[in-house]
Amino acid sequence: MIFDYSYPQLEELLATVGEKPYRARQIYEWLYQHKVTHYDQMTNLPQSLRDQLSEVAPLTQLELATKQVSADGTQKYLFRLHDGHLIESVLMDFDYGQSICITTQVGCNIGCSFCASGLLGKKRDLTSGEIVAQVLEVERLAEVRVGNIVVMGIGEPFDNFTHLMNALYTINHPWGLNIGARHVTVSTSGIVPMIYQFADLKTQFNLALIFIPNDELRSRLMKINKAYPLQEVMDAVRYYVETTNRLLPLNTSC
Numbered sequence: 391m392i393f394d395y396s397y398p399q400l401e402e403l404l405a406t407v408g409e410k411p412y413r414a415r416q417i418y419e420w421l422y423q424h425k426v427t428h429y430d431q432m433t434n435l436p437q438s439l440r441d442q443l444s445e446v447a448p449l450t451q452l453e454l455a456t457k458q459v460s461a462d463g464t465q466k467y468l469f470r471l472h473d474g475h476l477i478e479s480v481l482m483d484f485d486y487g488q489s490i491c492i493t494t495q496v497g498c499n500i501g502c503s504f505c506a507s508g509l510l511g512k513k514r515d516l517t518s519g520e521i522v523a524q525v526l527e528v529e530r531l532a533e534v535r536v537g538n539i540v541v542m543g544i545g546e547p548f549d550n551f552t553h554l555m556n557a558l559y560t561i562n563h564p565w566g567l568n569i570g571a572r573h574v575t576v577s578t579s580g581i582v583p584m585i586y587q588f589a590d591l592k593t594q595f596n597l598a599l600i601f602i603p604n605d606e607l608r609s610r611l612m613k614i615n616k617a618y619p620l621q622e623v624m625d626a627v628r629y630y631v632e633t634t635n636r637l638l639p640l641n642t643s644c
Contacts (some may be wrong), residue, residue, distance in 0.1 A: 391419065392447040393519030395579070407442050417443075425530050427451060452520070452527045467528055471496070471520060475513060478543055479496050479524040485505065487537035492524045493555055495545025499577050501613045502600075507544045515549075518556035525567055534591045539569060542577035542598075548584035558595055582618040585626035586595040591631040597630060599623070 395403060400414040400556075403528050413435065420432045429440040429449055457514060459465050465481040483527040487569040496513040498505070529536055539561060541547045558574060571594035578585065579600050588597060599605040600606040608615040632635065 391451045391517060391519040391523075392417070392443065393450075393522045393560070394440075394517050394556075395447065396556050396621055397563050399556075403447065407439070409543050412504070413439065414539075418563070421449075421526075422526070422560075422563075422566045422568070425526060433456070450519075450523075451568045453525050454527070454531065457531070465528075465532060466530065469507040469527065470523065471516075474482060477516070477520075477524070479528055480531055481536070482533070484538075488532075489538035489540060490528055490536045491543050492521060492538045492546045493543030493545060494521055494541060494550045501547065502579060503611050512545065515553055516545075518553040518560070518566045518603045520558035521553065522560050522567070525561060525569075530589050531578060536567075536575055537567065539574045540577065540598075541575065546579055546581065546583040547576050548578045548588070551584050551587065558593075562595075580613050580618050580623040580626075581614070582622050582626045585630055586622070589626075594635060596636070599627060602608070 392400075395516050397414055397418060401411045403525065404411065416434055417432065420426045425429075426432060427449065429435070429444050432440060435443075447522070450472060452471065455470045456470040457465065457467050463483050467479045469475065469477050469479065469596040475496040477493040479493060481569075482489045482491070482582050495515050497510050499512040501508040525536055525539065526535075541554065541558075554576070558571075558576075558625060561569050561574060562571050567589060575596035576588070577598040577600060585597070588595075602611055602620075604614060605620045608620055
């Protein structure tokens with residue numbers, strides 16, 4: 391899937407087939423600015439390159455299974471993946487612009503009592519391309535320009551860290567979706583090692599914590615508290631704030 395490739399990875403792929411690095415910019419602009427759905431639409435690429443890309447990195451689309459629109463205008467999209475699994479993306483219209491909530495996994499292993507995502511457990515991680523493609527498809531279907539992204543759909547984003555970050559770099563890239571890092575928020579239930587790792591990257595992406603104020607209640611509502619109790623989570627949060635000099639919004643769940 392071509393959307394799996396970050397910009398540096400695409401340059402590397404092109405080098406393996408004897409192409410110059412500037413082709414990566416052309417391809418990114420076709421994918422993320424023009425939102426083409428077939429390689430034949432990339433008219434400034436040689437036919438030979440289009441044929442090669444079709445073989446090694448198909449321009450695969452998400453399939454829309456169903457769409458629902460609520461009374462307040464919120465749009466819910468259910469997408470079918472190539473293996474038949476279903477994921478959800480949600481488009482929300484605010485005064486400051488369009489925001490999308492995207493998914494990182496098929497199912498979830500965290501098992502929070504207030505969330506239906508974990509009822510069937512995690513089936514698999516999404517690839518970075520499947521994460522990025524949600525934004526592209528919703529923009530195309532709704533005919534809007536998304537300005538804000540919340541990674542808070544199905545699954546725990548930090549349980550799919552590598553693919554998550556690869557997707558965020560494409561979303562943020564000036565020749566990708568070109569959405570500012572400060573307009574992207576990753577929400578976590580509190581996987582402590584990944585909070586430290588996220589902090590050490592020193593990106594401008596936002597971090598939000600699903601917050602429950604004490605261990606007793608957190609243990610009842612969130613199984614993850616057994617592995618990462620509240621004090622450990624707050625220590626990691628303090629490290630994040632000190633390392634990035636950024637405040638941390640909290641998603642209060644009760």
